[in-house]
Structures are given as structure tokens and as C-alpha cells.
Amino acid sequence: GAGVSQSPSNKVTEKGKDVELRCDPISGHTALYWYRQSLGQGLEFLIYFQGNSAPDKSGLPSDRFSAERTGGSVSTLTIQRTQQEDSAVYLCASSSPNLNEQYFGPGTRLTVT
């Protein structure tokens, strides 16, 4: 079956530009997560959506970062006015309550020049 997909796989952008990263979770999964993996910071939680509840945004590093999840399925992570320290691999995962585990997508590698 289809797993978690993310697009684009690679994104190079200039400092100061906005970027949008997309995540398509596994069909039927009610929970969706964004994480960031960088050399300096390891694997960090960013934001978490669970059904119709208010998202847990406690991991977002600044107000330049935002995310939305439309129709309980696809999610978009937006980074405004990108900085070089935003360069990282952005990972998306999804889950459902009876699974007790998260399935990860392949990630989007973001490079800010």
C-alpha cells in the first residue's frame, strides 16, 4: 500500500524567500506530524495534528514557521523569509490511534543559499 509521501524531495531556495513543503499521509491516518532533521539539532519535533483538535505547535522554532492540514488529510509546512539555519531535512509522519507507531515519509531536503 501507499506510504507517506512528501514533495518536493529536494528544494533549493534563496535566503528570504518563502517555501512550502507538502505531506500526504497514509489514507485513514488521523494524526500527522512534522519533524526536522539537521546536523546541529538532530531530530526535532515541529508540529502535530490530531483529528479535529487544535494542533500542537510547541516545536515550531519561530513565527516564520506555520503549517496547516486541509480536510484532515494533506498538510503543508510553510517557512517564510527563509534563513540559512532553516536548511535541513523536513520529515512528515502519520499515525492512527490503534497503531501506536508513526510511519515516516522520505523527507524534503531544504537548502537555503
Next chain:
Amino acid sequence: AQSVTQLGSHVSVSEGALVLLRCNYSSSVPPYLFWYVQYPNQGLQLLLKYTTGATLVKGINGFEAEFKKSETSFHLTKPSAHMSDAAEYFCAVSEGGTDKLIFGTGTRLQVFP
């Protein structure tokens, strides 16, 4: 707050030798514990998980881990290393089956012939 400590950022073993990757956690509630593996340029794959019940859990590729509450540990072992086990391994903790994951800094496993 939850946290995870992985002792040893790099571990090297000979093919056929025992693999032991250490993980200690901190949690104010009964933890859910996970080990993920990441092969070069790939996403995260779940190796095994502990939620409740039996404290010795078996995962894929011959790996297993034991939850020891008294030691707040969840060390990963494999009796006999294979060249294909070379990868980065991440220990993670969450407060529930669909809660966000808090990751350790990872351990890179090298396997020598």
C-alpha cells in the same frame, strides 16, 4: 518534560559480533519507547516499540530491546551483526501511542568484515 539520551554517537563492531546500542529516557508518565533505523539517504523505519506488557520486545532484522523501568533504559541488541546493519539508529520516547516523538541524538553503527 521527556528526554532521551543515547550513549555513544558512533559504535563499531565486527561482523558476527554482538550489537549493543544504549538508550536511557526520562519521562514523568509511563513511556512509549521506540527504536528507529535510518539508512543513508532514506527515511526513518521502525525497528521495534514498547507500549505496555512484555518488557522484552522483538523487532525486525533480529533486533530486540528490553524496557527496564528501574534503570530507565531501553537498550537495543542484536546477537550477531551483519554488514547490512550499518546505519544510524534513533531511540525515541512519547507519552502515548499517537503523541509526538522525542528523539535521542542517534548512534551510527559501523560493521567491519
